[in-house]
Amino acid sequence: xxxxxxxxxxxxxxxxxxxxxxxxxxxxxxxxxxxxxxxxxxxxxxxxxxxxxxxxxxxxxxxxxxxxxxxxxxxxxxxxxxxxxxxxxxxxxxxxxxxxxxxxxxxxxxxxxxxxxxxxxxxxxxxxxxxxxxxxxxxxxxxxxxxxxxxxxxxxxxxxxxxxxxxxxxxxxxxxxxxxxxxxxxxxxxxxxxxxxxxxxxxxxxxxxxxxxxxxxxxxxxxxxxxxxxxxxxxxxxxxxxxxxxxxxxxxxxxxxxxxxxxxxxxxxxxxxxxxxxxxxxxxxxxxxxxxxxxxxxxxxxxxxxxxxxxxxxxxxxxxx
Amino acid sequence: xxxxxxxxxxxxxxxxxxxxxxxxxxxxxxxxxxxxxxxxxxxxxxxxxxxxxxxxxxxxxxxxxxxxxxxxxxxxxxxxxxxxxxxxxxxxxxxxxxxxxxxxxxxxxxxxxxxxxxxxxxxxxxxxxxxxxxxxxxxxxxxxxxxxxxxxxxxxxxxxxxxxxxxxxxxxxxxxxxxxxxxxxxxxxxxxxxxxxxxxxxxxxxxxxxxxxxxxxxxxxxxxxxxxxxxxxxxxxxxxxxxxxxxxxxxxxxxxxxxxxxxxxxxxxxxxxxxxxxxxx
Numbered sequence: 001x002x003x004x005x006x007x008x009x010x011x012x013x014x015x016x017x018x019x020x021x022x023x024x025x026x027x028x029x030x031x032x033x034x035x036x037x038x039x040x041x042x043x044x045x046x047x048x049x050x051x052x053x054x055x056x057x058x059x060x061x062x063x064x065x066x067x068x069x070x071x072x073x074x075x076x077x078x079x080x081x082x083x084x085x086x087x088x089x090x091x092x093x094x095x096x097x098x099x100x101x102x103x104x105x106x107x108x109x110x111x112x113x114x115x116x117x118x119x120x121x122x123x124x125x126x127x128x129x130x131x132x133x134x135x136x137x138x139x140x141x142x143x144x145x146x147x148x149x150x151x152x153x154x155x156x157x158x159x160x161x162x163x164x165x166x167x168x169x170x171x172x173x174x175x176x177x178x179x180x181x182x183x184x185x186x187x188x189x190x191x192x193x194x195x196x197x198x199x200x201x202x203x204x205x206x207x208x209x210x211x212x213x214x215x216x217x218x219x220x221x222x223x224x225x226x227x228x229x230x231x232x233x234x235x236x237x238x239x240x241x242x243x244x245x246x247x248x249x250x251x252x253x254x255x256x257x258x259x260x261x262x263x264x265x266x267x268x269x270x271x272x273x274x275x276x277x278x279x280x281x282x283x284x285x286x287x288x289x290x291x292x293x294x295x296x297x298x299x300x301x302x303x304x305x306x307x308x309x310x311x312x313x314x315x316x317x318x319x320x321x
Numbered sequence: 322x323x324x325x326x327x328x329x330x331x332x333x334x335x336x337x338x339x340x341x342x343x344x345x346x347x348x349x350x351x352x353x354x355x356x357x358x359x360x361x362x363x364x365x366x367x368x369x370x371x372x373x374x375x376x377x378x379x380x381x382x383x384x385x386x387x388x389x390x391x392x393x394x395x396x397x398x399x400x401x402x403x404x405x406x407x408x409x410x411x412x413x414x415x416x417x418x419x420x421x422x423x424x425x426x427x428x429x430x431x432x433x434x435x436x437x438x439x440x441x442x443x444x445x446x447x448x449x450x451x452x453x454x455x456x457x458x459x460x461x462x463x464x465x466x467x468x469x470x471x472x473x474x475x476x477x478x479x480x481x482x483x484x485x486x487x488x489x490x491x492x493x494x495x496x497x498x499x500x501x502x503x504x505x506x507x508x509x510x511x512x513x514x515x516x517x518x519x520x521x522x523x524x525x526x527x528x529x530x531x532x533x534x535x536x537x538x539x540x541x542x543x544x545x546x547x548x549x550x551x552x553x554x555x556x557x558x559x560x561x562x563x564x565x566x567x568x569x570x571x572x573x574x575x576x577x578x579x580x581x582x583x584x585x586x587x588x589x590x591x592x593x594x595x596x597x598x599x600x601x602x
Contacts, residue, residue, distance in 0.1 A: 036505070040420035041432070043413045044476055051451070051473035052439055058450035072453075123341055126334060131341040138349035140589060144581040145352065146534040148553040149574040152560055153355045156567055164354065164371045193351065254443045257536045257553075264562040276445045283449050284541060296446030307441040311434065 056300070063293035072289065085294040094270070095278075095295075102253065102274040105184055109252035112192045114245060117199025122229065124204050136201075143197035147257035154190040155262055177263055180271040187258050187272070195251060199244045206240040207233060246310045250303060256280070275299050355578070358571035359383065366567045382568035386559070386576065389569075394548060395555040396576065402464055402551060403532040406471045407525045413472070414479035415487075415521060419513065421480070422487045423495075433484075439477035444470075448541050455542055462546035467538050475528035482527075486520030487513070522588045533581055552577045 063085055070076040089095050120139070124132050145153070158165050160173040177183045210233060218232050234241070256276045263272040266281060273281070275295055283292025353373075358366050360378040386392055421433055451470055452461075460466040490513060498508045536553040543549050556577060559569035 037420035037424035037426050037429075040416040044417035044480065047413065047469075047473050048439060048476060051454075051470050052442060052447070052477075055447045055450040055454060056442060058453065059447060062449060062453075120344065123337055123344075126337040127341045128334075128338065131338040131345070134345040135341045135348070138345040140585050141352050141582065142348050144530070144585045145578055146530075146553065146574075146581065148534065148536050148556055149355070149578050150351070152556070152565075152570050152574055153351045155565075156358060156571065157351060157354060159567075161369060162367055162371055162567065164373065167369075167371055193348070250441055250443075254445055256445050257534070260536070261557070261560070276443070279446060280448065280537070280541075289449055293446075293449050296443070296449065299443045299446050303441045303443055304438070307438055311437070 059293050059296050059300070062290055063297045065290055067290040067293070069287040072287070081290065085290045089291060089294050089298075094273075098270075098273045098275060098278045099298075101184075101272075102276075105188070105274060106249065106252040106255070109188055109191045109195075109255070110245065110248045112188065113195050113199055113248050113252070114241075116192060117196040117244070118203055118241075120196065120200045121203035121207060124200070125207055139197035139200055142193050143201075145194055147194065148261060150190055150194050151258050151261035154186065154193070158186055178268070180267065183263050183267055183272050187255070187262050190258050190262065191252060191255060195248065199248065202240060202244050203237065206237045210236050242310070242313050246306065249306055253299070253303065253306075352578070355571050355574050358567060359575045361568065363568055366571075382572035383576075385566075385569050386572045389555070389558060391548065392555055392573070392576075395550050395552050398464060398549060399533060399551040399577075400580065402467045402471070403529050405468050406475060406532045407529050409468075410472045410475045410479055410528045411521045411525050414476055414483050414524065415514065415517060417476070417480045418483035418487045418517075419509065422484050436477045436480050440481065444474050445537055448537055451538075452541055460542075462543055462549055464549055466542040467532075467535065467551065470538060471528070471532045471535065475531060478527060479524045482524045483517065483520050486517045490516050526584070526588055529584055530581060 064081055064083070065071075066079045066081050066084075071078050120135065124135060127135075142150075155177075157163050158176045160166060160175045166172065166174055176186045214232060214236075215228060218228050223231065254276055255274060259266065259272060259274055259277050260280075265285075266273040266277050270278075270281075276299070279292045279295035279299070282288045282295060357373070357375060359382050360380075361375045362377050362379040362381060365372070365375055365377075421429055421436075447470075455461050455466040460469070494512065494516075495508060498512050503512070534553070535551070539551045539554050543551070543554065547554075552573070556570060556573040559566040559573060
């Protein structure tokens with residue numbers, strides 16, 4: 001029987017202190033019943049099983065089949081392809097180009113988002129209430145902006161004809177979406193703009209939870225601000241930093257809307273494709289569902305690898321699940 | 322403010338405050354430009370001398386947006402989808418989070434790890450199998466095809482995040498309620514639920530945003546019946562890459578952003594403490 005703190009029960013109820021002998025059944029309604037937790041879990045497991053686990057299985061299955069328009073609407077029987085789709089995919093130079101672009105783009109987004117988010121979180125702790133409120137509100141506004149909306153607004157800002165940015169920078173009618181790198185750069189700006197607030201707010205909440213005495217002690221010992229951040233705050237914030245890093249990796253690796261809207265479905269001749277958009281184009285634009293699924297499986301495996309790293313990190317920190 | 326005040330010297334603090342304000346302006350600028358462009362008369366948006374103000378605000382763009390076939394309906398569709406997802410996933414996640422924090426049972430840790438792994442699944446990659454699933458169940462072109470997957474995809478994160486909140490409720494409270502004769506269901510809904518509610522609110526921000534913003538599912542599953550469209554699709558009616566109607570796009574964007582902003586302002590304080598709580602555990 002799990003021993004529960006009996007004194008605190010009294011604190012909640014007033015003066016009655018409940019002292020239990022081991023002969024009595026635990027008065028907790030929860031605890032050791034075998035059926036009840038599964039009852040509570042049932043709705044979640046049904047939904048997740050049907051709409052997450054089963055589709056993942058299907059995704060894997062389709063990636064091994066011949067599955068094109070003929071099978072979808074023509075009623076032709078599906079044929080098993082083995083690793084044929086993967087062979088076709090890996091033999092295609094475009095796939096490797098897109099994969100490389102996705103990894104580099106996601107890495108750039110993650111690093112920029114974390115740098116901006118952490119820097120602004122520290123800045124938030126240095127200022128008085130009014131500037132803090134202003135920055136917090138602006139950040140929440142950016143966070144709240146839907147991806148489609150944000151994409152179109154940034155396009156207008158950088159529009160070669162009517163945008164204020166080119167006017168301010170004196171760039172004439174320079175088109176940002178024409179070149180491969182400037183288009184990726186523009187999308188990166190938008191992605192950082194709408195995802196740094198999550199990092200900023202979370203890290204700020206974390207810094208606020210660090211006891212003031214610790215920081216004062218460090219300051220009294222003559223540590224510089226940078227030193228305080230590196231040797232005191234960063235280690236204490238490590239769990240939080242791990243969480244926001246992993247979340248950013250996951251989000252930025254899967255960017256779809258911004259690329260799709262801002263580069264009009266992957267840029268000129270597909271120069272701005274990332275895996276997600278690539279899979280979508282393969283499946284829904286050219287009806288090669290099995291190739292699209294194979295790309296999806298590749299993404300799944302990459303993110304699974306990231307997850308394993310995350311779990312190892314959590315375990316090393318000794319966090320109990 | 323936690324950082325030692327004495328060390329932050331005055332000129333530095335002023336510099337920090339000035340840069341904070343400047344950054345706030347830069348961050349808010351896209352939103353300002355969106356609202357401004359929505360109110361600008363047509364000639365001013367499409368001018369080569371964009372000015373950061375307008376002397377003749379007009380509602381033309383909004384009229385055009387709401388005059389577009391059933392824009393109001395798309396708005397309601399979006400609201401219905403997001404609302405259903407928020408409520409359903411909050412309730413389901415609450416029950417599941419209670420199960421994994423208040424009980425000890427076999428496979429508990431396995432389940433927790435699976436919830437974590439489920440968060441990593443790239444939702445977008447599942448569009449293809451989900452498309453066929455929805456087709457087989459006759460759900461294509463219905464709002465159900467948007468609601469169901471979004472409930473599933475917001476659950477793992479919601480459960481993971483709520484865990485911390487449920488854990489924070491002292492077990493003694495549970496014993497006390499039981500001794501006072503409360504049934505399990507009564508404790509669950511009348512004691513635990515209100516205590517965990519702030520956490521539910523913080524969690525619901527994420528499911529609300531991801532659902533409200535959803536573009537891929539709406540684009541893939543609502544293929545022919547436009548009366549079931551949601552806002553992101555309606556917005557793109559105005560955005561033709563070669564000749565975008567910027568006024569219409571910005572007006573529609575403004576209309577689409579407002580509900581999320583309202584939602585954020587309402588839950589803002591809980592969000593900050595909620596995120597801190599969830600991450601700290």
